[in-house]
Ligand SMILES: Nc1ncnc2c1ncn2[C@@H]1O[C@H](COP(=O)(O)OP(=O)(O)OP(=O)(O)O)[C@@H](O)[C@H]1O
């Protein structure tokens with residue numbers, strides 16, 4: 001039998017049993033559609049997070065006080081506090097040839113007020129290096145001036161949201177605000193950049209690190225942000241950070257260095273397995289579709305027993321009958337997969353419209369996998385009915401038994 | 402053309418064995434026109450099924466055109482059915498979703514015949530049956546006699562040498578039955594060997610050889 005004839009014959013069979021065909025197509029397309037949509041969501045989440053991480057800065061290393069035992073290269077996210085990091089520690093790190101920039105960070109929260117308006121915000125104490133290290137962008141004015149980090153200076157750079165809340169549409173540059181009990185002159189406003197890893201950079205005031213030290217009455221750094229001298233320098237930078245700090249801390253290795261790559265790959269891994277898990281759960285619906293196909297085909301074969309007997313009487317060998325029914329199952333699942341993909345693409349498109357910030361994308365491997373799984377479940381569950389049809393006894397089949 | 406010797410076919414029904422064919426002997430020459438008669442349950446259909454290679458005898462010899470069919474593997478038997486044998490059934494067995502032309506072309510489609518050749522042969526056979534204007538009708542749009550003639554066209558489109566008809570007029574009125582028999586007889590005149598199982602003595606009387614079966618054996622074999 002010619003292949004195009006098999007397709008036309010099966011096509012006629014399927015279109016003559018419309019209800020049955022649509023039912024199976026529906027089951028298959030729901031299965032494929034949900035696999036693809038859920039994978040797109042998982043993949044979108046992964047991309048969103050990795051994109052956020054790369055927005056943090058380039059060749060970034062983060063030094064945290066305290067040593068945390070690490071296993072399997074996973075970066076610690078919570079540290080102990082055996083010995084504080086100080087501004088001098090940070091300055092000492094600048095010696096290393098593999099380190100380009102060092103930005104010490106002090107973090108605290110304080111009320112900031114302009115005339116009668118007051119807001120509770122996050123105050124970041126740092127240096128001029130924070131701008132390039134942390135990839136910040138200025139909307140107006142200047143950033144903190146370069147110079148001796150141990151010198152206080154009553155200047156501040158504020159986030160765009162804070163600026164809007166305190167000054168509305170008016171210019172904020174040159175105005176004096178009160179942070180806690182001190183006055184600072186605004187010299188710059190950050191560009192609006194939205195959320196960055198849970199920290200709203202629109203709602204901060206950045207002041208010189210020495211000013212923050214006296215504002216919060218502390219010598220302790222929250223962390224030190226470091227830009228390595230290029231991508232290859234990251235491991236060397238990490239090593240020299242630990243060497244320099246332990247030398248200054250009487251030989252104790254009491255800091256933890258987190259590289260951006262390690263963070264990235266951890267989150268990447270977490271979201272990847274999440275995507276696989278979600279896709280796997282959705283694949284169960286494909287299995288259900290397969291079982292439905294098997295049942296409906298068994299019913300259809302018992303209805304078409306006489307026809308199968310006729311094919312045998314006309315000289316059709318059992319291999320041919322097996323092939324006919326497998327092609328029927330295969331066509332059903334292929335068509336179902338096709339419809340499912342259309343549904344999924346439409347769904348993803350609609351979601352993309354509704355949430356433009358979330359980078360949804362349908363990975364090609366998910367499309368391929370969904371189609372492959374649909375086809376193989378269709379064929380797998382089609383084998384049993386097809387075998388049953390092929391093995392029918394022609395005389396009994398012709399009498400409809 | 403056909404040589405059958407001590408053919409046996411037994412069915413097990415519960416604990417009992419039903420001898421549908423017992424020690425049956427039969428020789429048939431090419432081009433014969435035979436009517437098979439006998440009471441219900443005498444084994445006529447079973448004989449036709451065995452002769453048509455749809456059923457296997459439990460013992461005995463069956464040579465068709467010199468081929469020993471009893472030992473032939475199933476796929477080869479299917480091939481012999483395809484090329485040597487045509488079946489006509491009481492209930493037509495047309496595929497309801499295919500048109501008359503498609504039903505007739507079905508054996509050639511299963512055999513993988515080229516579509517152009519298929520169309521030519523179907524056209525010719527429709528013309529010879531006077532069914533050209535019914536080519537694109539589905540079976541439910543045809544009368545019983547037309548359906549059976551489409552079924553005959555399908556049975557002969559592969560140009561078989563043996564045509565087996567099991568009560569071909571059983572579901573038809575006298576007029577359509579007459580039409581169908583004329584069609585079959587025209588094919589027999591063209592050289593095909595024709596076996597017709599029937600309960601109708603008038604129809605049986607048209608044949609040149611009459612075989613009477615009782616209890617799975619031939620009790621009378623008469624040529625006119
Ligand atoms: N598949 C089967 N299983 C069990 N017994 C069968 C089977 N087929 C036929 N028989 C039995 O074999 C015997 C012969 O049956 P067969 O159908 O050949 O008779 P027949 O001469 O064609 O009868 P009718 O004129 O009613 O069609 C009957 O007793 C029948 O019950």
Ligand SMILES: [Mg+2]
Pocket residue numbers: 445446447567
């Ligand atoms: Mg019978």
